Amino acid sequence: MNAQSTLTDATLEAMLARRAGDALPVDLAEAIGAAVAQTPQARRPLWMLLWPSARRTHPVLRLAWIIALIGLLLAVAVSVVLVGSELFRRTGYLTVVPPSVVVPDTLVRHPAPLEPSGVVGATGRRMFSLASTSALAVGPDGVAWALGSGRLLRIDADGAVRDWTLVDDPAFGRAQGLAPSRFGGVWMFDSTALRRFDGSTFADVVEIPTPASGTTYVADAFEGPDGQLWVTLEQAVRRWDGSSWTDIPWTFDASPGEIGFDARGRLWVGLYEYPGPYGLGVAVYDETAWTEYAPDNVPIHGQGSYDDPNGGAVVSNVTRSIASAPDGSMWFGTDGGLVRFDGTTWMEEQPFGAGSTPVSSVSIGSDGTVWAVVSGCQGCTPPRIARLDGGGWQLLDPPSGIEDYGGWALVAATGDGVTLAADAGTYRLSGERWSRIWPAAPPTGPGWVSALAAVSADEVLAGSGSYDGGPAAVWRYRGGAWQRDTSVGAPDESIRSLVFGPGGSLWAGGEGGLQVRREGTWTSLIDASAGGPVWQVVPAADGTVWVAAGEEGLIAIRPDGPTWRREEIGGSPLKNVESVAVTSDGTIWAGSNGGWFGIAGLARFDGQAWHLEYPLGGPPPEGGSVRITVLLAASDGSLWVAGEEWASASATEAAPRFFVARLREGAWTVHDVGWPMSALAEHPDGTILGVGDGIWTFDDGRWTQELKGVYLDQLSVAPDGAVWVAGPDVYRVR
């Protein structure tokens, strides 16, 4: 075939027409409509009110506007020349200090390629949840990296975005934090290793040795000015010099948290105490000794915060962010406010006014511009952003739409602007204009995946929870997109259990009570205001739907012609019934996970009376408890139980024992799993699956663990064997 002769307009148009297809997806309009219904419109900019549509503006009036604007711009320019230069001279923040340390690339490298996890796909649940970012880092090349929502984002200077998820490598699913690197890419760390990701491979992998206690929690990691790596762990600071780890002498009762380096190359750490967490000041290390700055030698007393039991000194709150300024000063964003240390004096900055202002993030650009953001808890007030440059502090208008979200926010100075990562998404400020970087559309509301009901390999339903009780919803993922159930009466409060019942009915239990959808109509069967929240819903083979209703106990919903009949099963020895299962012999099992010590958390109902059961062989130790978190009745008649044994009421006195137990033919078999199992399910092939710290499979008499370090909390298996899980995102793993 000759290319030149083939490529006529007619051929090209035929190809494009064929490529475009002729079938509009049947539910696309509906999906867009549902998304639109959940999306608020942006506000009309002020300038548009002053400058009406061109088609309605008389040419003379338009000319007058242009002349007025030019005059205004000239006035501003003259003001800057006459006044601005003097302002700039008075502060040191615009002093640009060139990098004083040149880092030779002589450190030993340990590269490793990406190894795909085998997970089939991530669905991008951000469509109906938060776009929350847990870490943000900007390298010397101006590339910003953000970690959150189950993915690592790379944001180039031109706004181009790429992302990597658990699908690409398990490390992306288990990462806890980020640190910028002078060698290119970004350091991504979890409790087992630091990995420098350059955009295509792990250019350097440094494993973190496990301490004698057996567990490692890396609070922060940082690449020092000399290229060495620093990590903070529970009561330890550790340094990697390129070939080995060294522990820095640690003399504090508190643990080190956030890391920063000053212009002299000294290490600063925030101090906190676990459990709490309560901030206990900051400390600096000069290669010989630590100097501590705590409430007793830092006389700054802010307004205090909910996290400050020590009288309100700003520096005694948890330090969330440490930044070094070109003028040599150090800045600390804490739960109590924003403080600055110039080497001699501590000063409190109040760009957001007086009062409790938890500064979650502070970042300083190479030109000395300081950026700070106030953000608090989930569902609280929206983030506020302030900038300090030659003109003093300025509160910035936040990105449009961010006011609909509370939650956590981070900032990182980027070139001539700043990158802001908030629950509404990631934005970049260039000049005075915010632009949305990711995701393309804002999430439809605050929340997380709190229940899954798998339909097939191509389809899964999810229930969402929210931090402030609403709005939550039922969602369906199919054809690569999430779609909200907007049927009349659909659940709109946090959902804890979502299952299919007899006749294709869909049951949702949660903060709103119990609702069932039949033939497109939702009906409320238990009103939370009267009957309390529902924890779990389990349909039985005889058509009865069993409901674990917390303090209301166990409830049976039995079919009664076209309606349902409610029957309360009284006499439960459990204070709260939070899980339920029905084994093939008809026995009803109830579990409790609720804050009660001295009793067992498992009971069975034989149709006549309740009996406590002890999967660990006997009653819990005095003062302790056995909490049952998950129950599963398997097709072979056995009962699976996941839970925790607490020797006492306090986690600090003895760590709980996490177990999965199986009752089969009257005998219990117990397996220790080291981490809470959040959900259990049976695969059509008979294997038992669990999620918690990764995915667990029980086959041939033993448990095996995959994706360790990826924390998952929901699991559902479809009749076709497709396994769906939820954690940082919703994934199909088989």
Place this chain on the structure above:
Amino acid sequence: MLRRGGTLPATSPVGAAPEAIGGLAATALAPGLLGAPVALVERAQAGERAAFELLLEQRLERAFRTARAILGNEADARDATQEAFLHAWRDLPRLRDPERFDAWLGRILVNSCREALRGRRRRFVREIAASDLGDPVGAVAARDPLPDERSAALDVLERAFGELSLGERSILVLHHLEHRTLTEIAATLAIPTGTAKSRLHAARHALEKALEAELR
């Protein structure tokens, strides 16, 4: 009127199939809403969803076909179309001149396609061309009534088209599928008319080069 509901899944975990989740309920449009597009746009700008739904209904099929031609698969096209209309709804109050709504929407759609293309490399679903399947005769026949030879030629041309940049694909689709004039293309892509002309020429040239490479 917007379509309601979707198809039923073939299976469900317990017995019968669950009914499709209701989406946007059929919305009755107020009498008189079917006015000039500018009036519709202005009403949508004021937050009237029914007006936006009508704009959506009138433009959805064309937008989806455009996205699908640019991206080459339904899943990405669906995402891009949805993102584009959502973006349009959110930012509609910022559209200064309602008469330019279509060009503005077209630009948003092309940008959404760009985003979709960036994400595609990491997408877990890899769409397989029908001609790659084990039973190409049945598969191709089901979707393409063209004679085999011409169908094969179009397959080659489509593969070459897939090698082009998104900008090149977009301008070819706008011109050869949507039959937009250079002036309209310039407005959609926010470039001067002369630039649109030169880019169209360059895209056509790039396609010819890619086609030659495919045929080697």
